[in-house]
Amino acid sequence: MSLPFLNINRRSQNWNGRIRNWRTESYHCSSNTKMGIWNRMRKPLLKPVLMKILILTMIQRNASSRLNGTSLASSLLAISKVWEAVLFYPLNGFNRNGSQKRRKPSSMFAKFKFLKTDNDLRRLVDYEKAGEIKPDSRAIIAFISAQLYERTIKEIKSGHILHDSVLHSIISEIIDDYQIETDFYGSPNWLNTWKRAHRISSRRITIFVSKKRFLDKDVLLQKMDQFVKDARVAFQGFDPLSTYNLDQSGFQKELFTKRTLAETGTETIEIVTSSATGITHSYTVLPMLRLDGLLHPKLYVVFAEPSGSFPQNPPPYNAPNLVLAAAKGHIMGKDLMADFFERVVFTDDVADDVLLVADSWPCWRIDDVIDSVRPPNKKVKTIIIPPGATGQIQPLDIGIFRQFKKFMKNLTEYAQRKEKEFKPHQRDSIIKDAKPSVLADVLSHFSRMETICLVFWRLCGQLPSKM
Structure with a gap:
């Protein structure tokens, strides 16, 4: 004892x-x-x-x-x-x-x-x-x-x-x-x-993380530090107007905040949506953020269509700042990645020789697919962020997507009160460049936030605090 x-x-x-x-x-x-x-x-x-x-x-x-x-x-x-x-x-x-x-x-x-x-x-x-x-x-x-x-x-x-x-x-x-x-x-x-x-x-x-990732946290920090050092060296060989961060993210068709005001003591809080599928179905967006803090003028958007393609009668609205794609699911694969490079990266809006900072999505490493749509005068180099580090050192992930979704929630909630006939779950409501609008309108606001977007690069450590 x-x-x-x-x-x-x-x-x-x-x-x-x-x-x-x-x-x-x-x-x-x-x-x-x-x-x-x-x-x-x-x-x-x-x-x-x-x-x-x-x-x-x-x-x-x-x-x-x-x-x-x-x-x-x-x-x-x-x-x-x-x-x-x-x-x-x-x-x-x-x-x-x-x-x-x-x-x-x-x-x-x-x-x-x-x-x-x-x-x-x-x-x-x-x-x-x-x-x-x-x-x-x-x-x-x-x-x-x-x-x-x-x-x-x-x-x-x-x-x-x-x-x-x-x-x-x-x-x-x-x-x-x-x-x-x-x-x-x-x-x-x-x-x-x-x-x-x-x-x-x-x-x-x-957040929930796997046991392996939790135990390898110190190793991940070392990989992150090394990547930031390597990225800064790589940036020196490219013009800031030729360096982009690109990433994809899934958006619910109807975005609402998780909390609302209600009478104290109320146990069940019911919120009206235009459609039950609006809060369960999603689409994918893929923006490009330039090193000088400017977003690419066009946003790549993938919608899930039952047939795998858009209907022809009537066709979807053609917003000037959106590049639309359709598939049976909104999750991208190598075919949609090739379409993205062909219609967004390898265009006149992007320099001929570019450096891309991307996450660890396996398709970014398939050079054969990218080369199959690459014009002879175009060159592209891709550096990959270590797996598990995108939420900490990727500019689009730590800044743009959070603000993007916040704007969209505000628009959806405003339309819910003021525009009774507005249906945010419908495709044209998402892409239309008219009021009320959702995706196209939010993107137009971000194109004027160059200084803020530049801060996201610095927060990730990939740019010095003073340039």
């Missing part, structure tokens, strides 16, 4: 002093005069529950650095080991004053490494007189709290989901691992206080 070797009561005066100092520091002011200190000490006392957790956190903070009579909660010692020190400390015979002869402190410190100060030796004498070792319950809780924090942080850094029920399980594991005799289990109130003291709270999960 193992228990903490700690007794706080013997040093209560020290704890009172620490609490007073903490209160004084809490009401810090610019004046350091005696009157200023007196005024600060006249503030109301802390609530008892706060004082209790204050003592607890003090033990945890000082346990690893102070091994005196009140801070041995950082480690557990077997009672048999402590009792061995109790029996070893006295010598045969008595001093002239009648006290028991005892070994020198240096001898005790050398033999028992857990003894550090004279206070520890005095406690051995107390244990000898009492005939037993009684661990302090507060010390046990302090030790469990410190271990709980250490294990909780380890679980958080391992990417595991945690709830209060898991914390209760961890507390039980600590008690079992160290064979602690205690009835402590961690009440809901204690757990809430403990979480506040350690700045731990319930948070919404924002």
Whole structure:
């Protein structure tokens, strides 16, 4: 059986002093005069529950650095080991004053490494007189709290989901691992206080990653840094007007925010859409962002059509700033990639010799497909962003798409209130260059945001902060 070797009561005066100092520091002011200190000490006392957790956190903070009579909660010692020190400390015979002869402190410190100060030796004498070792319950809780924090942080850094029920399980594991005799289990109130003291709270999960990617996070950071260095070198061999970042993204036909205002207490929130398929079906957009912050004047858009092609009667609206393509699914493949190069990249709007910064989509690496539609006077070089890094070092991903979708949500929500007959899920409503419009109108706004788009390159580290 193992228990903490700690007794706080013997040093209560020290704890009172620490609490007073903490209160004084809490009401810090610019004046350091005696009157200023007196005024600060006249503030109301802390609530008892706060004082209790204050003592607890003090033990945890000082346990690893102070091994005196009140801070041995950082480690557990077997009672048999402590009792061995109790029996070893006295010598045969008595001093002239009648006290028991005892070994020198240096001898005790050398033999028992857990003894550090004279206070520890005095406690051995107390244990000898009492005939037993009684661990302090507060010390046990302090030790469990410190271990709980250490294990909780380890679980958080391992990417595991945690709830209060898991914390209760961890507390039980600590008690079992160290064979602690205690009835402590961690009440809901204690757990809430403990979480506040350690700045731990319930948070919404924002992203799920594979175990391999999570474990390879450091390797990915190295690859990202290396890519940024290589990209800067590659940029030096091309004109800024010939360097583009391109990426594809899926857009729902009807984009709405995930939250809305409603009466407090309402459990079911219903929102009207023009069509049930509008929030489940998507289309793909593929923009090109130039290194100087200017978007390509035309946006490549792929719609899913049952027949794999657009109807001829009537044909889709021909927006001047959109290049439309149709397939049985909106997800692009190598055939649609070839169509994109032929109708967007290899045109007069793009320089003859270009550098493309693309994500790890496998089709970007199929040079044969690209060469099959490349004119003789056109040259293209592609550098690939490492897999898993597009959300951090790709300009289109960190800036353009988020703003793009935000604009479209605002337009859809405005049309929902003001244009009752507008149907955002229909193809022509998405591509029409008229009011109300969605895709074409949003793209026209982005063409005037050159400075902001340039910032996205810099945020990715691919451009210096000053040029």
